[in-house]
Amino acid sequence: MTPLLEVRGVDKSFGPVQVLHDVNFQAHAGEVTALVGDNGAGKSTLVKCIGGIHPIDSGDMLFDGAPVHVHGPRDAGELGIEIVYQDLALCDNLDIVQNMFLGRERRSGLVLDEATMEELAEQTLSGLSVRTVKSIRQQVSSLSGGQRQTVAIAKAVLWNSKVVILDEPTAALGVAQTAQVLELVRRLADTGLAVVLISHNMNDVFAVSDRIAALYLGRMAAQVKTADVTHAQVVELITAGRSGDLGLKNGVTP
Amino acid sequence: MSKVKELPGEAQVEAVRQPSIGHSVRAYTERVRSGDMGALPAVLGLIVLCTAFAIARPSFLTAINFANLFTQGAAITVIAMGLVFVLLLGEIDLSAGFTSGVCAAVLAVLVTNMGMPWYVGVLAAILTGTVIGSVLGTLVAKVGIPSFVVTLAAFLAFQGLVLVLVHEGTNISINDPVIKAIAQKNLPPALGWALYAGCVAIYALVQIVRARKRAARGLVADPLSLIAARVGSLAVIGGAAVYALNLERSFNPAFASLKGVPIVVPIIVALLVLWTFVLRRTGFGRHLYAVGGNAEAARRAGIGVDRIKVSAFMICSSMAAVGGIIAASRASSVDPNTGGSSVLLYAVGAAVIGGTSLFGGKGRVLDAVLGGAVIAVIDNGMALMQYGASVKYLVTGFVLLLAAGVDAIARKRASAAGLR
Numbered sequence A: 001m002t003p004l005l006e007v008r009g010v011d012k013s014f015g016p017v018q019v020l021h022d023v024n025f026q027a028h029a030g031e032v033t034a035l036v037g038d039n040g041a042g043k044s045t046l047v048k049c050i051g052g053i054h055p056i057d058s059g060d061m062l063f064d065g066a067p068v069h070v071h072g073p074r075d076a077g078e079l080g081i082e083i084v085y086q087d088l089a090l091c092d093n094l095d096i097v098q099n100m101f102l103g104r105e106r107r108s109g110l111v112l113d114e115a116t117m118e119e120l121a122e123q124t125l126s127g128l129s130v131r132t133v134k135s136i137r138q139q140v141s142s143l144s145g146g147q148r149q150t151v152a153i154a155k156a157v158l159w160n161s162k163v164v165i166l167d168e169p170t171a172a173l174g175v176a177q178t179a180q181v182l183e184l185v186r187r188l189a190d191t192g193l194a195v196v197l198i199s200h201n202m203n204d205v206f207a208v209s210d211r212i213a214a215l216y217l218g219r220m221a222a223q224v225k226t227a228d229v230t231h232a233q234v235v236e237l238i239t240a241g242r243s244g245d246l247g248l249k250n251g252v253t254p
Numbered sequence B: 001m002s003k004v005k006e007l008p009g010e011a012q013v014e015a016v017r018q019p020s021i022g023h024s025v026r027a028y029t030e031r032v033r034s035g036d037m038g039a040l041p042a043v044l045g046l047i048v049l050c051t052a053f054a055i056a057r058p059s060f061l062t063a064i065n066f067a068n069l070f071t072q073g074a075a076i077t078v079i080a081m082g083l084v085f086v087l088l089l090g091e092i093d094l095s096a097g098f099t100s101g102v103c104a105a106v107l108a109v110l111v112t113n114m115g116m117p118w119y120v121g122v123l124a125a126i127l128t129g130t131v132i133g134s135v136l137g138t139l140v141a142k143v144g145i146p147s148f149v150v151t152l153a154a155f156l157a158f159q160g161l162v163l164v165l166v167h168e169g170t171n172i173s174i175n176d177p178v179i180k181a182i183a184q185k186n187l188p189p190a191l192g193w194a195l196y197a198g199c200v201a202i203y204a205l206v207q208i209v210r211a212r213k214r215a216a217r218g219l220v221a222d223p224l225s226l227i228a229a230r231v232g233s234l235a236v237i238g239g240a241a242v243y244a245l246n247l248e249r250s251f252n253p254a255f256a257s258l259k260g261v262p263i264v265v266p267i268i269v270a271l272l273v274l275w276t277f278v279l280r281r282t283g284f285g286r287h288l289y290a291v292g293g294n295a296e297a298a299r300r301a302g303i304g305v306d307r308i309k310v311s312a313f314m315i316c317s318s319m320a321a322v323g324g325i326i327a328a329s330r331a332s333s334v335d336p337n338t339g340g341s342s343v344l345l346y347a348v349g350a351a352v353i354g355g356t357s358l359f360g361g362k363g364r365v366l367d368a369v370l371g372g373a374v375i376a377v378i379d380n381g382m383a384l385m386q387y388g389a390s391v392k393y394l395v396t397g398f399v400l401l402l403a404a405g406v407d408a409i410a411r412k413r414a415s416a417a418g419l420r
């Protein structure tokens, strides 16, 4: 099966610091791929490269088997790649609807088509079984952490997206809200999307993912089926880059 | 209006979905409590100031003084309207005052010195503003110099530029009747009433049509009672103002009658409607708020942040040009001090007093008008009290600081309430 999203041999440096080394990564439709790695391993950077926020130095990106070039967030959006960033990237001074359509507002002629946007936003939120927000015309500044997370996810799935990437969506959430978001993640994959979940929580990773990709110091240590590995092996991959037969062979000098 | 009979079932659903006026009032008080006071301080300030001045100096309440308030505050208000766009991004334009001076000087040179028709002068002045804004905006957005520094440099440079244009200190008088009319002449009383009626009718129509469209699609719409309250207050306040402005202000009406709405008033109303529309109803306006609220989020949403920044500075400087034209019209001349002294601080003060945040992301064009009114009342009232410039500056400085303080505290409060 061809992966829906694939990157090959991606290098990325910030000035003199090389953050990603020859990274390969795949995400399949209908699956949750967990992207794990220690702090600073380069997970967010990889995601931002895929989303067109950072240009890559070298490497290829394939979408549905065909090579593509992403030069900015709009290109990624047009391909159907949506990213929920670690810092959410919501505008506090705008309401939920305005945030969900930011940069892609519906217009009728010169003016914004508020009614249509409101309808679509409402449909999406109720499609995600979100019933915790009082009004979708509420300013985002007045929402709780979990509600903001939900808005950010809803924003990502509003666009008939094919790939949804979530960067640590549960990091700031309580137990109940984490469960809700994980359930949401699983449901997205079950509807046929390729979902990429970045998380530090092994329980969450094993609870929802089909595959696990482990980054170690900017290198892809291994990409394995979740069913084939144990907690301990994944932790070893994260902390040492290798675990038995798995992982980086020749030992990497940090 | 023909109202289609609704099925009882549907009507019931609607009744649940459509909020009452009580809802709106509660939502408003909630907002104010959480620190988002909007126009409240400006409106309260206006009431308090007007009452105090009216008691201390009965001449404050005369028809002639009321009309003076509009022509005195017009230039500042227009400059403040432009500043709102820059402030929304969390930037500042310290050169807006002298930009208005430069543009006014361009107008004077073209019309008085070179004998060009008034519209050429006006167009050239506004275009000068647009060019100035694009340069300032490019330096801020593309080169990355803080707007504070760029516009402080421009503040000095433009002061010099005005001197060059008016030849080191001489002043150029404006004799063109059309340009002088802008801030010195009034509409015929009947036309004033006609414009007033048109404005109220259009406002009511827009509100009702929008509410009906939304209700028809099953979306939450403003209740009719709220719309009636809004239209009603506009009708009452506007009607009172037009009535007062249409009173005879001349001491010797037989010799020369003086009454009617000053021409600057419809100009300000038109600019207010135009820019409010741009900010609230267009994609550009939405993106402007987004950049002011979270520039990085806007960038990730694919918004051209630099382009938005440059446009905001262009609008600001163009509006400063309009302000300069009004100032030149009122003074019938342009001198090295046009747009100087307190003009800039008054304009920034007007925007902030009206409720526009210095931290970006929050503000309306209406804020500039409300704040401009507060500034005009202070300026005018203090003059009537025969306080000198010293007291006037002290008081205005204090009021600006107070407004900025309210802004900062409101922001703190919002973050303390977990709203950030």
Ligand SMILES: Nc1ncnc2c1ncn2[C@@H]1O[C@H](COP(=O)(O)OP(=O)(O)OP(=O)(O)O)[C@@H](O)[C@H]1O
Pocket: A014, A017, A019, A037, A038, A039, A040, A041, A042, A043, A044, A045, A046, A086
């Ligand atoms: N814009 C940038 N400029 C310079 N260096 C950067 C930039 N963004 C990230 N880095 C560096 O790249 C490395 C990887 O960062 P990244 O944010 O991708 O890590 P991460 O795996 O997401 O970590 P975490 O789990 O803490 O979120 C870090 O050393 C970081 O300092």
Ligand SMILES: [Mg+2]
Pocket: A043, A044, A045, A086, A167
């Ligand atoms: Mg990260």
